[in-house]
Structures are given as C-alpha cells and as structure tokens.
Amino acid sequence: MSFQITVQPSGRSFAAESSETLLAAGIRQGIGLPYGCKDGACGSCKCKKISGTVTHGPHQEKALSAAEEAQGLILTCCATAQSDVVLESKQVTEEGGLPVKKMPVRVASLEKKSHDVVVLKLQLPANDPMKFRAGQYIEFILRDNSRRSYSMANAPHTLEVSPPMVELHIRHMPGGKFTDPVFSTMKEKDILRAEGPYGSFYLREDSDKPMILLASGTGFAPIKALIEHMQHKGITRPATLYWGGRRPSDLYMADWIEAQLKAMPNLKYVPVISNAEAEDQWTGRTGFVHQAVLEDHPDLSGFQVYACGAPIVVESAQRDYVAKGGLPNEEFFADAFTSEADKAKA
Incomplete structure (x- = not known):
C-alpha cells in the first residue's frame, strides 16, 4: 500500500510504500531529506511528524529518545508510513536530491x-x-x-x-x-x-554566516571537500577549521591545509591534540577539539557549524554549541562517522 508523504514548509511530497522507510522512499524519488547513517544510530534524519501514523523500527535511544518520540519526533530512516503523513523539515528545499x-x-x-x-x-x-x-x-x-x-x-x-x-x-x-x-x-x-x-551534509550556499568547520580524525575528508568547493566557487565567507586528533600524526594532511591557507585568506586553521606525548614536541592547542571552538567563540549565535567525525565529538559539539554557545540548532550540520559497532547497538 502506498501513502503520500508531504514535507513542510517546502510543500514537497512523495509516495512511500508501507514496506519501505520514509527516507528510502525520499531518496528513491529525489527528495532532499536530511540523513546520515540510515541505520537509526546518528539521529541526523530526526524531524517532526505533524500528522499521520508511522511505525518505528529498531533504533538507538541516543538517536531518538522515548520522550522525543512522545513529542512527535521521528527518524525517517526507521519509520514506515501507516497512513498519509505530514512532516516538518526545514532542510528540505525545492532543490532535490541527486540521483543515486x-x-x-x-x-x-x-x-x-x-x-x-x-x-x-x-x-x-x-x-x-x-x-x-x-x-x-x-x-x-x-x-x-x-x-x-x-x-x-x-x-x-x-x-x-x-x-x-x-x-x-x-x-x-x-x-x-x-x-x-x-x-x-x-x-x-x-x-x-x-x-x-x-548524505545531506553539504555547504549551504544561501547563507553568508561565518563558519566553523569541525573535524576529528578522518572526519576531515568531507571537510576537505567543502574547502575545495569554497575555493572553486570563490566563496569568501570566513571559515575556521578545527581539526582534532590524539597525536599530531593523526592530522595526516596538515601540509595540504597550510597550502590552502595561502590561497584562501578567509580560511583559518586551529589544530587540536588531545593525547600528545613528549616525543611529539607538540606546542599547539591541546584538549578536546569541540571545546576549543567554544573557548574561541563563546557566542555562536551568528555562525553555521559543519561537523564531521566520531559520534561522541559530533554529539558533544551539537549539545554544547546549542546549549552554551547559543547556536541555532538548524545551523548545525553534521556527518557522524558511525561504525558498524555503533550501528549494531541500534
């Protein structure tokens, strides 16, 4: 059986079979729903259900708590429609998803x-x-x-x-x-x-807000893509890259970043190391990378944040930046690198 799914405020609509998740149906039809892991582990696809009935499959409590579910929030990657459904997701625009x-x-x-x-x-x-x-x-x-x-x-x-x-x-x-x-x-x-x-992690080019680019470990990969894209498009919004690792060797493309800094005056770089050894002779910032951002920018109300890496880093950043830094929740864009072990907990 097929049901109509409507996403507000964009008004985009698509059909979903009762045997497929709302997210799978949206991807299949080019609707740009937000998502990350597709397995109920990261919470990136969380949105408000305005009306209709859905059934949730297995998911992690941290991705969607019982209290959030009671408030009408759902995970589109785990939810199947049992009736026509109206969702609220401000990230869905007229610009559709690219073909998979x-x-x-x-x-x-x-x-x-x-x-x-x-x-x-x-x-x-x-x-x-x-x-x-x-x-x-x-x-x-x-x-x-x-x-x-x-x-x-x-x-x-x-x-x-x-x-x-x-x-x-x-x-x-x-x-x-x-x-x-x-x-x-x-x-x-x-x-x-x-x-x-x-994935729905990409640069929102309709904004002129300064950006925090937050990466831990190989979470640098999609951030590197954003930086390349900014340079190619001539985007000059101020951007500060915070890249965190346990040891300096974890910042495995520092030379590439240094070259970009020379070509992009709007880009700044703050490397942060959490477990430096004496042999590293590290003299830069230490501690947790997401906390370094708040130390430098206690007021994030006028920023956009793009965060990638370990789930604990991404989750801590979103929680603290919204609660302590005043960052609007809708200005936090993330791609948590959820491992198979993380997904198995769902």
Whole structure:
C-alpha cells in the first residue's frame, strides 16, 4: 500500500510504500531529506511528524529518545508510513536530491598518510560519472552485500579532469571487513562495487554566516571537500577549521591545509591534540577539539557549524554549541562517522 508523504514548509511530497522507510522512499524519488547513517544510530534524519501514523523500527535511544518520540519526533530512516503523513523539515528545499546509482569503480591509487590512514582514489565510469555535492558519501557493496560508507574528500568540480576520480580517507579498523583488505591485499586496478551519492551534509550556499568547520580524525575528508568547493566557487565567507586528533600524526594532511591557507585568506586553521606525548614536541592547542571552538567563540549565535567525525565529538559539539554557545540548532550540520559497532547497538 502506498501513502503520500508531504514535507513542510517546502510543500514537497512523495509516495512511500508501507514496506519501505520514509527516507528510502525520499531518496528513491529525489527528495532532499536530511540523513546520515540510515541505520537509526546518528539521529541526523530526526524531524517532526505533524500528522499521520508511522511505525518505528529498531533504533538507538541516543538517536531518538522515548520522550522525543512522545513529542512527535521521528527518524525517517526507521519509520514506515501507516497512513498519509505530514512532516516538518526545514532542510528540505525545492532543490532535490541527486540521483543515486550503482557503479563499478577502479582503484587508481592507495597512499598511506599515517600508520592507520590511507588515501584511496577511485576511478569512476567515464561515460556517466556520478554527480554529487561536496561533503556527501558513497557506499561500497561487499561480496556478502553488506555495505561500508565513506565520505568523498574531493569537490565535484574535480571530476571534470579525465579520468574522473573520487578520493576517500580510510582509517584502519582492525578486523574490519573492508579496511583490513584496504591495508593488506587491495591493489591498483582492483574493481569494487559502489553506490552513491548519499548524505545531506553539504555547504549551504544561501547563507553568508561565518563558519566553523569541525573535524576529528578522518572526519576531515568531507571537510576537505567543502574547502575545495569554497575555493572553486570563490566563496569568501570566513571559515575556521578545527581539526582534532590524539597525536599530531593523526592530522595526516596538515601540509595540504597550510597550502590552502595561502590561497584562501578567509580560511583559518586551529589544530587540536588531545593525547600528545613528549616525543611529539607538540606546542599547539591541546584538549578536546569541540571545546576549543567554544573557548574561541563563546557566542555562536551568528555562525553555521559543519561537523564531521566520531559520534561522541559530533554529539558533544551539537549539545554544547546549542546549549552554551547559543547556536541555532538548524545551523548545525553534521556527518557522524558511525561504525558498524555503533550501528549494531541500534
């Protein structure tokens, strides 16, 4: 059975079968619903149900609490319609989502950037390259049909160079079904199956607010794509990148950032290290990266924040920036790098 889903205030509407989640139906029909993990773990797809009835599948309490559900909030990635539904989501605009496609991709290069990070470049099909927004991600479809998601670290305009390629930053998770092969047996010219683009993390270009770009670990990947896009488009809004790691070696593309600073006067960079050792001879900022932002900007009411990385960093940032810094909740855009272990808790 099919039901009509309407999203306010944009007025966009789409059909959803009772057997599919609202998010899956929206993606299939090019509706730009906000989302991240698609597995009930991150809460990025949370929105208000104005009317109608839905049934929720399994999800984590931190993504949607019982109290929030009682207030009419839902997770579109876990909710299936049982009637026509009206939702409220200010992130949905007239600009629809880009088409999602399955494609073979070829490993073009693997470059080790640190002891546990590889930059993986993939060649896309030249005849019909994927269209995406800077900050979005792709999914690898593994042999057992399980999936692994990775953000693209380059901006869309880079596909104009032949052959079209995307760049991913892969952190080794020992025992990982995908990352173990990346760090051991994967080689150039290997063919992988991928699908994308996915995600609602991208630069909102209709704003002139100054930006905080917050990254932890390989959460830098989609932030790098945003910076490339800003430079290409000539976007001169003030932006400050806060990149956090345990050790200085975790900031594996610091040289790239230094080069960007010379080319982009509007960009500032604050590296933050949480567990420096004496041998690191680190003299820069220390502590938790999300807290460094509040130390420098106690009033965030006039900012936009783009945050990527470990869920604990993203969740802490959103909570503290809204509660302590006065950041409007709708000006916090995030992509939490939810691991398979995180998803398993749902």
